[in-house]
């Protein structure tokens with residue numbers, strides 16, 4: 001073993017999940033000397049991600065979409081079905097992307113090939129050095145950040161991009177606390193083969209314990225996210241396969257015919273959390289290091305891509321003006337830019353989730369009337385569709401198809 005090395009760069013990205021990989025590629029593509037600090041490991045994540053229209057445009061702008069498109073399934077129609085069995089039920093609502101002039105709302109991709117594709121691309125990106133290790137300690141100084149790595153090397157950078165997930169060590173090092181609250185819910189996830197074609201329609205059943213959502217995959221396959229009480233989700237995890245297939249068909253009201261499990265099963269406990277600041281002391285947070293909430297309406301990673309697009313754009317702006325990309329002023333700008341989008345999505349998803357769980361009649365009425373109006377009133381429906389996939393607030397350049405160049 002040689003002696004420990006020192007790497008001097010402009011940006012150090014910590015974490016090799018989807019957010020970290022995309023952040024590292026986007027920063028390097030914009031021309032910043034970048035290191036990615038992430039351990040390479042077998043990808044065990046069996047979830048899928050619905051990447052919405054603006055996210056697809058961003059990935060295309062940084063040259064990533066073409067290789068992802070090979071395993072992506074278009075989502076053309078989103079159907080919401082009230083399966084609460086309550087007295088006051090919302091009408092079934094269907095939203096068609098063609099109504100707002102889009103071929104698809106977005107594309108569903110499996111996280112495993114997504115992360116593998118992003119990893120291969122990160123390896124081949126100029127200006128990007130991937131160091132296969134964990135960040136062990138952070139010293140966040142006035143003029144630079146220093147990270148000591150688990151392999152003994154040191155990285156000095158102007159900016160640390162914290163993409164190190166919900167327990168984020170970089171967030172902790174920057175002294176940023178979380179606001180968090182838990183739900184008595186967990187998400188059971190697995191993929192199923194089905195008898196009947198999905199017609200590129202995703203279907204979300206609203207049940208009294210949370211949404212039960214089937215999202216199209218290639219062929220006659222769909223990914224399932226079933227939000228349930230934790231003990232019921234654990235029960236689905238342990239259930240004999242034939243019984244599980246029958247149970248999922250029952251819950252899907254045989255809409256797609258007989259179901260057959262075609263992936264390992266996983267359970268994710270649900271909570272919401274938001275960092276009290278999105279940037280501080282040369283650390284800017286993206287992805288689940290900054291925020292997390294229940295999987296309703298495919299928002300999580302899409303919100304993370306808006307973090308990344310905004311941060312990369314601000315870095316270019318600061319660099320072009322000859323300013324320090326990690327200075328306090330740059331941190332304040334990023335924090336202010338992300339606050340409205342992150343909080344409005346987090347509280348929106350929280351409200352939807354609670355309205356679903358609530359036995360409280362006024363909450364059911366608001367939900368029912370909301371869906372009724374969305375179904376009947378064309379302009380409102382089209383507004384909701386546009387807002388759902390791309391908020392009016394926060395449309396950074398990369399999401400408008402404008403490439404970033406720092407020089």
Ligand SMILES: Cc1cc2nc3c(=O)[nH]c(=O)nc-3n(C[C@H](O)[C@H](O)[C@H](O)COP(=O)(O)OP(=O)(O)OC[C@H]3O[C@@H](n4cnc5c(N)ncnc54)[C@H](O)[C@@H]3O)c2cc1C
Pocket residue numbers: 014015016017018019020037038039047048049050051133134135136163164165166168169187189225268286287288289295298299300301302303304
């Ligand atoms: C059931 C479910 C379904 C979902 N479906 C959707 C969907 O359809 N659409 C959508 O947009 N979002 C969805 N989400 C949300 C989405 O999956 C997450 O937002 C996303 O996976 C988070 O990615 P990330 O890169 O921020 O975090 P992670 O994937 O957690 O990555 C963090 C990485 O940092 C690494 N790390 C930690 N500490 C260190 C360290 N010291 N040094 C180096 N590396 C470190 C970890 O090992 C990990 O690899 C869903 C979530 C759930 C639970």
